[in-house]
Amino acid sequence: MILILSRKEDLAVNLVLPKLAERGVEALWWDPGDYPAESRITSRLTGGRWRHTLVTGGVEYDSSVFSAVWNRRPSRPKAADVVGDATHRDYAEKVARFHLNGWEDAFETRWFPARTADVLRAQNKLVNLTAAVRLGFTVPETTVTNDPEELVEAWTEAEGRLIAKEVEFVEFGIDGTGHNFYTTPVSRRHLTGRNRLAHAPAILQPYVDKAVELRITVVGDRVFTAEIHSQGSRATRHDYRHYEGHFSQYAVHDLPDDLERRCVELVGSLGLAFGCIDVILTPEGEYVYLELNPSGQWGWLEEFTDLPISEAIADWLVAGERRVGRKVSA
Template sequence: MNEKVIVVLGTRSDSHVERVTQRLADRGCKDVVVIDYHAGTTFSLELDRHANRALTVDGRRLPSDCIVWDKTKILPGTRYYIRAGDESSRGYAAQEWRAYYALLAAFAGDNAVNSSRSRLCMIKPYQQSTAAAVGLRVPTTLVSNRKEDIAAFQTRSDHMIIKSLSGAKVSPKGEGEYVPYVVMTMRVPAEDIAAADPDSILICPHFAQEEIAKAYELRVVVAGPRIIPFRIDSQRHESTQVDWRKATALNEYSRCELDTHLEGQIHAFMKQMGLTFGSLDFVIDKEGDAWFLECNQDGVWAWLDDLVDGEITDAFADELLRRWKALDAQAMAA
């Protein structure tokens, strides 16, 4: 079977998937299969007693080697979430879909973009450790559930901020998948820490950082060799100074350029993390130095793509197409 197929794990309801698959078609890659949980895609993955795999999607047997783009974004409270079934069953269905996508990405190995290896630890302090190892500046950080340590850390910083370690959301209804509230980055005054009940801090890890005084911020989209940076003028409005996501419509976003040294560090970080695609966030301080905050491998970028006439879509499609062609070359060589 000498087929070349790109398999997308996600839904065309996600505009990122629709943009990239359409651009691939425009460039001659007609064989893109989206395993779409919104569109009623049917599939079977069978393993025999020797663990040989057979994947069938909508009645079609797919080749054993496919390029797999894992664009999983099954987020509660968004248009990407599970629609089928009743409310009580959607949380379970969402977990099963996430597990199935993770399974297909793991089986794809190096043909998965991003790879399963790169997804093992996307927790921010781990990313910061990797970023520092390639020469990027990172803020001092503490993860603790001990009030005394958090208070001591605060005394060593001009300002301290608290973030979510997991990037999870807060549920107003308790357990389950009903989680529409994002935990934003926030300043925490010393008097609030002093007044806090130690047992309330003990409940879970708390992720604290020194606050870097900002001139502006960067969102840097990376797709393979392409680096596409945007300046975010978050300091013009009080509501966006600590976390620009609090009022995204107020910010001004503009395409910018990075110096070659910073670009080299970003490429080194992506290589160390095993990432092909990612959206990186930086703070630019008052002296013009860049401070790495985090990398989101599934970062939203469609609104930025509209500012640059589809440049990001081009970059994603080009990288998938490059891998698609390389897979064919390998097959021909064999």
């Protein structure tokens, strides 16, 4: 059986579940956001071995039945509604997170892409940029800072062709409405308001001209590369995430063998079995690394290009069933 940790509105899970069923493998889809309000977890050390049980939907599962865990996009633990006091809710949710972290670490099975601690580390752009440089990827000159004067220096060095983006993709609110900070060219007007940078760091890089953008999805040792023709619309020219799937054209891209190999090595070096890598292909034919997302979206690429990413994920997950001798249909 496969344990899937993700929120219930996750469309990617719905793409993979039928593939698991075709392979004769059961799956339990559980969101840690149901814990501790609606689910129970017990970890018991007996005779030198841990036994973990999960109770959800009135059914108890021993962790030993799970040959793999797909750590997709779980919600954070949530206290029960009856816990009304804010400080009590904060306490309950914090200790629940601590227990979940320990449960993951002691839970000996195959994790896809990895345990949460490893996912969060790999998601840190300084970490995956450093790993990419080490493996010989071409990476733009990068400054990460909250020093307003560093913004001026980076803008000058880039001869006015500078972009800013978040250290982490985080939604925030303005007058009660959710917003995201997308990749943004830095103008002279931004320099006049540069003191606002002191309140939160940003990533600064010289603008890289694009022929196309590439989303490279690595599943184990398999690589799927899609071209995103983002330059055909002003809406997606600087950051295709504004309107992915609406204004851009998509195609399958034949990645050079050496670069494909390094993509697999990059994901593996970060302790992951999966990763979505964003790369720019310049008009001159140079591949420029931007970042890696260990929980990146891929469903819309499968829709537009027919790349069999969900099949590859299902294959990776059920491989553990074969290793422990469980019956898996072809």
